[in-house]
Amino acid sequence: MTSRTMAVRTMAGVALCAALAAFAGAARAEQPPKLPELSPTGADVCFGRIYDAAHLKAHPHQKVERIFFFYGHDPVSRPNEEPPANQDTSYNGFLTTTVRGAKKSDWAAGWCNKEDPSDKASGIRCGMDCDRTLASLKVDDKGRLMLSNVQPDVYLDAGAEEDLGKAEYNRQALGSEDDNFKLEPMPAETCKAEFARIDPIDPALGDPLRVRLKPDQPFCFGRDYDDAHLKTHPNQLTQSIRVFRGPVELASFVAGGDAANWPDGADIAVSVTTRQKGEKVTQTYSCQGEADQWRCSASSKMSDFSCDISQKEIFLKRGHNGTMMLANPNSAVAVVDLCSKAADGKTKSDDKVYRLQPMPQSACAP
Known part of the structure; x- marks a missing residue:
């Protein structure tokens, strides 16, 4: 995933993961995966859901209030922030969620492939750097996206629990019921608008x-x-x-x-x-x-x-x-x-x- 801020990070883990991602990314970028199960036409696709108060009351351990999954081209980068052509752009799965009471959304990116390319019935796994999992995907017979295996630390650095301590880790991590989401198909522009909330354009910044x-x-x-x-x-x-x-x-x-x-x-x-x-x-x-x-x-x-x-x-x-x-x-x-x-x-x-x-x-x- 991209580094768009100067936030202090877990430098040792990030550096190692970035090196591994660059090596793996070069290979992935040669043949970008195409998953007709998610997008029969190859176009960008969007799935999402906004949970109402009744649902959240019935699921007190679910922190996520808004969730969107986008399969396609990077919906976060702006034209003047695109990395140069020599850098890896193989990520094709993008997840964003907003938890209860939060003013800002979190997001993460990964690359999505069949778990077993030789098996047509195989599921889809979206991986992240350092061999982590973004999510497992499956589309049901009504076109809804079943999103599972979402890890509580999906937005945190590898090793964050040790670095942050248990109490702070639990505060920043997702809740115990933040998994097995059923998302409705939506227009691609809906996801793009949702991701645009993450990094709004600031005209005073000008060109990079x-x-x-x-x-x-x-x-x-x-x-x-x-x-x-x-x-x-x-x-x-x-x-x-x-x-x-x-x-x-x-x-x-x-x-x-x-x-x-x-x-x-x-x-x-x-x-x-x-x-x-x-x-x-x-x-x-x-x-x-x-x-x-x-x-x-x-x-x-x-x-x-x-x-x-x-x-x-x-x-x-x-x-x-x-x-x-x-x-x-x-x-x-x-x-x-x-x-x-x-x-x-x-x-x-x-x-x-x-x-x-x-x-x-x-x-x-x-």
């Missing part, structure tokens, strides 16, 4: 970074924090920060990059000046496109580090009105030498999310 910033274009974004801000954020180490592509980074992309897959392989530099001693640390990152954001790993090719820094990551995402958001939910922004002991573990300061303004290139000069 991969569209706004060009392969041969230098850029400079940054922020200088004044005394008033720093006084209210005593645990913030950053006094000023710059994110940029200059002559060195542009030349690197010309030498080894592929403009058709932009921004994959793009190098950026991040310079941070700390408040205590005014020391400046600059680190290079190599980026990959991930929907509408850039996922950038610390790179040693323009640095003189001997430690393994490949897992130090930051995320770049468009902000409102031309700004750029930089996030390091764990430990990635180089407020210290990434090979030092101080860089181990999770970030304990407030240096996690930055809203950066566009600046002239001279502001990012070495």
